[in-house]
Amino acid sequence: MHSFKVQEFRKPEYEVSSMIRPTIARYCHPIADEYVIATCQGKLFAGGYLNDANVQWTVQAETTTFTPPKRSDYIFGRAQPFFCWFGNNNQTEISYPEKYFQGQTNNKGIHEIKISYHGIEQEPRTTIVHALAAVTDLNNQTQETKTQFIIHPCTYYVGFQLLTNYGKKHKSVQTKVIVTDIDGNLIDNILVECKVTGYGKERKEDENGLTVFEEIKDEQTLTVVSSNKDAVNIDYIPKLGR
Secondary structure, rough: OOOOOOOOOOOOEEEEEEEEEEOOOOOOOOOOOOHHHHHHHHEEOOOEOOOOOOOEEEEEEEEEOOOOOOOOOOOOOOOOOHHOOOOOOOOOOOOOOOOOEEEEOOOOOEEEEEEEEOOOOOOOOOOOEEEEEEEOOOOOEEEEEEEEEEEEOOEEEEEEEOOOOOOOOOOOOOEEEEEEEEOEEEEEEEEEEEEEEEEEEEEOOOOOOOEEEEEEEEEEEEEEEEOOOOOOOEEOOOOOOO
16 A cells, blocks of 8 residues: 655745845954845746745854965965864854844845944954845745855965975974965065964873873964065974974
């Protein structure tokens, strides 16, 4: 014996789209409020606009990575430790609570919301904001449309390129450094301060004569000035290891 269900399929009567305006680069500001307008619109396939339709917005922001164009051979932002390359390491990512808004489309099938943002995290990171609009017509047909935008934490990005992933004690480890704008153009005469921390263990004996391993650090601060001609080099000399 077989059982089956018969369900009615209704061809969608309209289409939806969404966009963000203005279409400019966006940056965090420590004091002033900034905002964008998220717009969704419904259009009937038969012609005309989907007016008086319910709209449910879901807005959510999360940190992300950003690599300027033509600079994929450099690391930007927080570097991922080598021991996490083969796993999923999301401990450093921030996901902000979702926000919900609702309304109805106007006689042009449009509904808009204003998304404001301000302030800078203690550790500035690139943030991406998603805006999802679920549009429901009078026949309870629902369609979704999604748009998004990026908020840059600063005007310039610093990129690093290790010439080798491994080093030896007292042997120079060369690193290339660049400073670019969001379009990947090299920026000149920017002072870059690099804080390098090496971790290791030192073998010692405790008060009972037993062998123990204590954690030790090698912290160094290196500075360099960027160039708009090419990458500049930083030489880091590890004090730990073999």
